Amino acid sequence: MKVSEKAEEILESLWIATVEGGENAAHFDTLGIGHDDEGLSELSGLAFVEIHGERVHLRKEGREEARMTVRRHRLAERLMMDILDIKDASADARACEFEHLLHHGVDTKICTLLNHPTTCPHGKPIPPGTCCEQARQEGEVGVVALTELKAGEKGEIAYLAASDVSKMHKMMSMGVLPGSNLEVTRTFPSYIFKVGYSEFAVDGELASEIFVRKA
Amino acid sequence: MQNQQQAEKKIILVGNPNVGKSVVFNTLTGSYTTVSNYPGTSVEVSRGQCQISDESFLVLDTPGMYSLLPITEEERVARRILLEESPYVVVHVVDARNIERMLPMTLQLIEAGLPVMLLVNIMDEAERVGMQIDITLLQEKLEIPVIGGALGRSKRGLSELREAISNYQVRKTTFVYATDLEKDIRKISALMQGDYILSKRCLALMLLQRDEEIAQRVQDRENSHYVKVENAVNETVFARRVDLHLRISLERKRICKGLLDDVVTLQEGGRPAFAERFSNWTMNPWTGIPLLLLVLYFGIYQFVGVFGAGTIVDFLEGSVFEKHLNPWMIGWSNQYIPWYWLNELLVGEYGLFTLGVRYAVAIILPIVGTFFIAFAVIEDSGYFPRLAMLVDRVFKRIGLNGRAVIPMVLGFGCDTMATVVTRTLESTRERVIATLLLALAIPCSAQMGVILGLLSGVPGALMVWLACMVGVFLLVGFLAAQVVPGERPMFYMEIPPMRLPQLQNVIVKTLTRMQWYFLEIFPLFMIASVLLWAGKLSGALQWLVEVFNPIMRLLGLPGEASTAFILGFFRRDFGAAGLYDLQTEGLLDPVQLTVAAVTLTLFVPCVAQFLVMQKERGWRTALMIFFVVTALAFSVGWSLNQFLLMTGLL
Numbered sequence: 001m002k003v004s005e006k007a008e009e010i011l012e013s014l015w016i017a018t019v020e021g022g023e024n025a026a027h028f029d030t031l032g033i034g035h036d037d038e039g040l041s042e043l044s045g046l047a048f049v050e051i052h053g054e055r056v057h058l059r060k061e062g063r064e065e066a067r068m069t070v071r072r073h074r075l076a077e078r079l080m081m082d083i084l085d086i087k088d089a090s091a092d093a094r095a096c097e098f099e100h101l102l103h104h105g106v107d108t109k110i111c112t113l114l115n116h117p118t119t120c121p122h123g124k125p126i127p128p129g130t131c132c133e134q135a136r137q138e139g140e141v142g143v144v145a146l147t148e149l150k151a152g153e154k155g156e157i158a159y160l161a162a163s164d165v166s167k168m169h170k171m172m173s174m175g176v177l178p179g180s181n182l183e184v185t186r187t188f189p190s191y192i193f194k195v196g197y198s199e200f201a202v203d204g205e206l207a208s209e210i211f212v213r214k215a
Numbered sequence: 216m217q218n219q220q221q222a223e224k225k226i227i228l229v230g231n232p233n234v235g236k237s238v239v240f241n242t243l244t245g246s247y248t249t250v251s252n253y254p255g256t257s258v259e260v261s262r263g264q265c266q267i268s269d270e271s272f273l274v275l276d277t278p279g280m281y282s283l284l285p286i287t288e289e290e291r292v293a294r295r296i297l298l299e300e301s302p303y304v305v306v307h308v309v310d311a312r313n314i315e316r317m318l319p320m321t322l323q324l325i326e327a328g329l330p331v332m333l334l335v336n337i338m339d340e341a342e343r344v345g346m347q348i349d350i351t352l353l354q355e356k357l358e359i360p361v362i363g364g365a366l367g368r369s370k371r372g373l374s375e376l377r378e379a380i381s382n383y384q385v386r387k388t389t390f391v392y393a394t395d396l397e398k399d400i401r402k403i404s405a406l407m408q409g410d411y412i413l414s415k416r417c418l419a420l421m422l423l424q425r426d427e428e429i430a431q432r433v434q435d436r437e438n439s440h441y442v443k444v445e446n447a448v449n450e451t452v453f454a455r456r457v458d459l460h461l462r463i464s465l466e467r468k469r470i471c472k473g474l475l476d477d478v479v480t481l482q483e484g485g486r487p488a489f490a491e492r493f494s495n496w497t498m499n500p501w502t503g504i505p506l507l508l509l510v511l512y513f514g515i516y517q518f519v520g521v522f523g524a525g526t527i528v529d530f531l532e533g534s535v536f537e538k539h540l541n542p543w544m545i546g547w548s549n550q551y552i553p554w555y556w557l558n559e560l561l562v563g564e565y566g567l568f569t570l571g572v573r574y575a576v577a578i579i580l581p582i583v584g585t586f587f588i589a590f591a592v593i594e595d596s597g598y599f600p601r602l603a604m605l606v607d608r609v610f611k612r613i614g615l616n617g618r619a620v621i622p623m624v625l626g627f628g629c630d631t632m633a634t635v636v637t638r639t640l641e642s643t644r645e646r647v648i649a650t651l652l653l654a655l656a657i658p659c660s661a662q663m664g665v666i667l668g669l670l671s672g673v674p675g676a677l678m679v680w681l682a683c684m685v686g687v688f689l690l691v692g693f694l695a696a697q698v699v700p701g702e703r704p705m706f707y708m709e710i711p712p713m714r715l716p717q718l719q720n721v722i723v724k725t726l727t728r729m730q731w732y733f734l735e736i737f738p739l740f741m742i743a744s745v746l747l748w749a750g751k752l753s754g755a756l757q758w759l760v761e762v763f764n765p766i767m768r769l770l771g772l773p774g775e776a777s778t779a780f781i782l783g784f785f786r787r788d789f790g791a792a793g794l795y796d797l798q799t800e801g802l803l804d805p806v807q808l809t810v811a812a813v814t815l816t817l818f819v820p821c822v823a824q825f826l827v828m829q830k831e832r833g834w835r836t837a838l839m840i841f842f843v844v845t846a847l848a849f850s851v852g853w854s855l856n857q858f859l860l861m862t863g864l865l
Contacts, residue, residue: 165460166286167705169424172464173282174709175316179465186498190604190617192710197312197344199494199710201604203611206707 003046003065005100006039011066012073014049014058019066020124025055071127072102074120075110081121082114091121115142144214146191146207149184155212156181157195163209171210176200182212223273224303226265226380229293229324231317232279233597233711234310235336237261239366240276241719242373258292259727267381275300283323283417284424288638291428297329298412298432304383306376308334311341311348311363315475319467322390325359328414330385332360334376339365340712345482353478358388367717389416392466399423399451406444409436422448424460490713497601497713507602514589515627523585524664532577544568556752565747571740575733579740582660584729586628591724595716599624600708607706613692614648615640616704622649626657631736631824632728633657634831644701647840650832651695654820655844656688666812669795675865676809679855683813687851739823743785746822756781766849771856772811773802783815785822805865806856814852819844 003011010031017026033040040056043049048062058066076095080086086094102110108131111117116132119125135142143158157180160168175195176182185199186192191207193200202210226243230236244263261276277296278289285291297305307324309317314335324331335348354361360379364372391397403422404415411418411432421429422444434441452459496502541562548562562569593599599621607617619640626633630653637649658666670676750756763777779793794811797803803811819825819841829837859865 160461164705167707169284169460170281170286171707172460173284173286173320175313175319177464177468178461179468185495189500189606189608190706192498192604196316197310198316199712201600201607201617201706201708201710203607203616203706205703206705 002103003048004039004042006037007042008039008069008100009096010037010039010043010056011048011058011062011069014056014062015066015070018058019063025052025057028054028056031056067127068107068129069099071129072107073099074124074126075099075107075114075117076102077120077122078114078117078126079110112142115144142213143211146182146184146193146202146210146212147187147204149187149212149214151184151187154181154183154215156215158211158213161209161211167206168209171206174198174200176210181215223271225300226272226274227296227300227302227305228274228276228308229280229297229305229320230308231281231310231313231320232709234279234308234317235367236279236308237276237720237723238717239306239308239334239336239376240274241717241723242366242370243376244274258289260292260296261723267377270381272303272380280320282320283327284421284426285428287641294428297327301412302330304380305329305331306334306380307331308336311335311338312344312346314348314479315471318471318474319464321357321359322467322470323417325357325388326390326414326420327417328387328412330383332362332379332383333357334372335361335363336372337365337367338363338371339368343488347480347482349478349480353474356474356478358386367714390470392463392470396462396466399455403444403447403451406440406447407433407437408440409433411436420463423451423455424463425452494601494710494713497598498604498710500605503601503605507605510593510598514593515586518589519582519586519628519660520664520667524582524660527581527585528578528664531581532573536573536577541569541573559752560745560748563748563751565744565751567741567744567748570747571744575737575740579661579732579736580729582664583629583732584725586660587725587728587732588721590625590628591721591728592716593624594724595714595720597711597713600710603706603708604710609689611704611706612696613652613689614696614699614704615645615692616706618706618708619645619649622653623657626653626659627663628660629732629736630654630657630659630820631827632732634824634827638831642701642704644699645704647699647832647836648692648695650828650836651840651843652688652692654824654828654840655691655817655847656684658684658816659821662816665795666816669798669808670812672798673805673808673865676805676812679809679859679865680812680816683851683855684816687817687847691847736823739826743822747782747785770810770814770849770852771860772807773797775802776811779811780815780818783821784819806859809859809865810852810856813855814848817844817848817851819848 010033013031014026017023017030028034040049040051043062044051046062048059048065050057050059073095076098077091080091080095080098108129111129111131112135116128116135117126118128149155157176157178159178160171160176175198180195183194184191185194190201190203193202228236228240240261240263243265245265258278260278263274263276265272265274275296277293280290280293282290283294283297285294305324307321309321321331321333333353335350335353338348341348348363350361350363360383362372362375362379364376366373366376392400400416400419400423403419407415407418418429418433422433430445433444437444455462497506545562548558552558552561559566561567564570602624603617603620605617606620610617610619619637622633622636622640625636633653634650637646637653640646640649666680667677670680747756750759759781760777763780764774767774767776767780775797776794779797782793794803794808794815797811798808820828825837825841828840832840
């Protein structure tokens with residue numbers, strides 16, 4: 001029962017206006033549509049929405065679909081900005097195109113890759129999916145930056161997010177490699193961690209580029 | 216001499232920093248060593264002789280390196296030595312506790328086709344943490360000679376090492392990477408046709424990792440054929456663009472893990488040693504800062520300031536030169552040299568002997584000597600990386616990173632030498648900022664000695680002076696960080712274990728630095744003497760003094776102070792000493808004294824430092840720093856004078 005892209009856009013705006021905005025319904029102007037909109041008739045056909053005059057109500061039956069649409073959009077935004085490093089105005093437009101592809105479990109994969117983010121880059125909440133709930137129940141912390149660890153915590157290096165190739169290379173030749181176990185011994189004034197019997201000091205910037213699977 | 220050296224068999228020591236390489240070097244060679252900069256670089260390389268059963272070897276100690284693929288200047292030099300010195304044997308020294316992390320470089324050395332043997336050092340500390348290493352098994356697996364030892368405190372393993380060196384025979388072994396990686400390596404190494412010192416397999420890997428120096432060498436050797444190699448390399452690099460470096464590192468790690476299976480056995484070790492707890496104290500700001508103050512007080516103030524600049528200088532300058540050597544030289548000169556100008560040049564007020572030699576030997580030598588001893592002790596204890604980590608956040612604000620603490624501390628000994636050492640900083644931006652701050656706000660030991668003596672008589676003056684220096688250092692650094700273009704620095708450093716410094720190492724390091732100091736700086740003192748002499752005879756000095764008089768009055772100082780400022784340029788402490796004379800004559804009140812001391816400390820560094828600045832940073836930057844520093848010194852002096860007069864603080 002996959003809805004069309006147009007219908008998804010309407011659901012998304014409707015969710016933002018009603019559930020997040022606190023209105024009971026959204027006006028056609030807010031949604032940017034008219035009476036004869038195809039997406040709208042598709043949604044009312046599915047009984048996801050009700051139309052009263054020029055105002056659209058989100059029905060209980062449409063809530064889940066709307067929630068997931070918003071989730072996909074915000075996950076797409078995170079993916080654009082955090083991983084693909086597209087940070088300008090085009091990021092939002094691309095996220096809009098991209099979100100429609102995140103069906104059939106792709107959203108779950110991306111959510112896991114991003115370590116179940118709770119907010120979009122603009123600070124709005126990302127509705128949690130089943131994968132997030134499951135991870136929370138199992139107490140999984142997933143992969144986090146070194147900066148998230150407290151002194152005394154241990155973990156396994158998952159990957160190095162290189163911003164400067166030669167510095168990453170230096171870290172690798174010093175033995176800071178994916179698969180190595182590390183223990184953070186100090187987080188202030190700089191980060192100190194142990195790999196084997198060696199200790200390394202890095203600043204916050206570099207520490208945020210070392211990603212660790214918490215033990 | 217050259218031929219004889221080439222005929223001699225060479226032993227080259229390589230390894231990570233802090234694995235006890237220089238201790239191994241000193242144990243092998245005894246005291247017959249020379250330390251010199253590697254041609255065209257500022258990196259020190261030690262050479263020494265070693266006798267093993269009637270055969271004489273030349274031993275080279277290379278700077279610490281983490282990998283055959285160099286990133287820092289030290290690593291580049293270390294590799295160049297391996298490439299150019301045609302070794303009889305390369306001894307790879309590793310720290311037993313970190314063998315898993317360091318063994319990948321052994322693989323690289325073997326892979327390069329070099330005659331390698333492995334020295335697993337610091338076995339005693341590994342055993343203390345419950346680690347057992349089966350050296351015989353490791354030797355079997357690696358198929359190269361492996362020696363276990365602890366050459367730091369005991370001489371354990373020394374006779375085995377000597378024996379293994381003298382019986383060394385080259386054996387070729389290879390380690391196999393994953394099939395796909397092997398295929399790429401073979402494809403590229405097969406395309407190379409020339410003869411190389413390093414194996415083609417190793418060259419191929421370095422080409423794939425985009426090593427420019429190796430690419431240049433291969434290009435020179437292959438000539439027109441190089442295009443094929445380059446194309447193949449580019450193709451592979453593109454195909455593996457996602458994770459080539461990582462893949463290679465992980466493959467090496469995998470091989471090393473296999474090699475160390477059954478070789479290393481771990482038992483739960485005892486509680487953390489005292490050294491480890493002490494190490495934590497140095498890095499915790501609450502305990503680290505008091506410890507730093509203790510180090511500065513005893514290491515620098517008491518040892519260098521009171522003992523070096525006080526006791527020894529008094530003896531050398533007061534007794535040896537003033538009472539014996541100078542009168543004898545002056546008498547000799549007056550008797551045999553009738554020409555006034557030549558007499559003046561040799562033994563006059565600014566004479567080569569009476570000023571140049573006396574200054575260099577009687578004042579600078581003890582101060583710098585004691586400072587270098589203190590510096591070497593601190594360096595060998597492993598304290599600097601901890602200090603760097605402690606100050607990194609503050610240093611980031613002034614456009615530097617924690618590493619810059621080393622040249623900064625060195626600057627308290629000699630700003631000129633510290634300016635040379637700024638080379639070790641990674642970006643041009645950091646080097647420029649560090650050079651500026653050294654020139655401005657870091658007083659060298661010679662100057663500090665006199666300033667401390669000068670201001671100690673006036674209560675509060677020392678505090679005002681200190682506050683001005685710290686304030687100017689931070690403020691100017693902060694502003695420079697905003698103005699000087701370039702990328703922001705990043706900080707990463709290995710924290711070596713804390714160790715008790717070895718006496719022999721400290722002595723060798725101190726002597727090396729003092730030797731450098733004399734060869735580089737001594738001639739500059741001579742030049743300064745000649746310039747002053749010429750200035751005095753021609754009247755240019757007098758003219759310059761008069762030009763400065765109005766500026767002095769603007770700062771509220773007597774005109775006589777200008778002599779001190781001009782002389783200060785030729786000898787940083789001489790300016791301060793000039794103030795000392797003015798004070799004893801009662802020409803300066805406390806405010807004037809403080810203003811003069813602050814201005815003089817900030818004022819343009821000595822002529823030697825300026826010349827080094829020019830050499831290191833070029834004319835443009837050097838002149839710019841010169842003008843900025845001069846302008847700042849006098850404007851800070853003027854403001855301070857106004858402030859002190861207004862508040863009546865002193």
